[in-house]
Amino acid sequence: MKKVLVTGASGFVGSHLADSLLEAGDYEVWAAVRATSSRKYLTDSRLKFIELSYRNANALKELMQTHDFDVVFHIAGATKQKRVGEFEEVNYGNTKSLVDALQGLRAKLIFTSSFAAHGAADPVTNEPARVSDECRPDTQYGKSKLKAEEYIKENFTSGNYIILRPTGVYGSRETDYFTYFQTIDNHLEPYLGFKPQRLTFVHGKDLADLCVRCGESSVRGRTYFVSDGNLYMDYEFAQITKEVLKTKTLKVKFPLFIVRGVVFLLDCVSRLTGQQFTLNKDKYNILKARNWACDTTDLQTDIGFSPRYDLKAGVIEAITWYKKEKWL
């Protein structure tokens, strides 16, 4: 039985990964949580819990040596920041601490970076983002993920790692795309800008299964974009959601310059008060980008990734779950 560690196990992706590993049956699964973490999705009695002290290098090293994990899935990350510097501290700093603690050990490291580490794909040529491209992240979040990737590549001496750059991840338990589903359910269909957006998605359960495959695979030292392999336009996403929710909507298109003005004002307030808003420069840069296509061919050939969910099937899974949980 392989002994594995899942950081961020209390979160959306991490909890699905814990489920996938338990379902596979061959793993002793250690869930890294914080004292404050919710264990709502971590109720399986086979799970073992552990708390990591990223700030205490010696303690973290000792813990990793004692446990001698076969695979460490580093899923924990900040996707929003409540204060300036949190992305850098969590996404880069904690990853660096973990890499340092794993030096010289046998563990394979699977790291969830993000498409944002690359930045959006070319909006003029409409070419998909590729791993061979030069990365140009234009968000604080993306920059922190790229820095973490670079640290792993340059310093993890065993070279025994795989870096995953998922595109938008959705599905049961997820809370950000949920607000979009909720908006459509409230008969509003929002668009930012007038030019259609090219989108890619991967379902949380597929990403979890992929992580398991990466842990098992003999492939090492590689970076992959992760999507379900399809390209969707923003209006198709809305159409699918409307069909699944069996609802009608009013389309509302917000011109980019108006949103940019609002973001500018909110950023001024942020700088003065330290308060962070959901709509900020990072979020605006993500929403305004027109091309989120990525090339996942290598993932299929190297790892044999074959997702269970296309967008329609995935939205059905998500909305069925939200309804069961009375979120919708």
Ligand SMILES: NC(=O)c1ccc[n+]([C@@H]2O[C@H](COP(=O)([O-])OP(=O)(O)OC[C@H]3O[C@@H](n4cnc5c(N)ncnc54)[C@H](OP(=O)(O)O)[C@@H]3O)[C@@H](O)[C@H]2O)c1
């Ligand atoms: N969701 C997406 O669309 C998407 C796309 C690309 C990449 N990713 C990456 O995938 C990973 C998982 O994302 P998610 O959607 O599952 O996010 P999530 O639901 O917000 O979960 C984040 C997890 O990270 C933990 N965490 C956050 N800050 C931490 C800290 N300072 N110390 C220790 N643990 C901390 C959280 O623990 P608590 O429960 O205690 O807060 C939680 O378990 C992240 O690294 C994210 O950047 C996500």
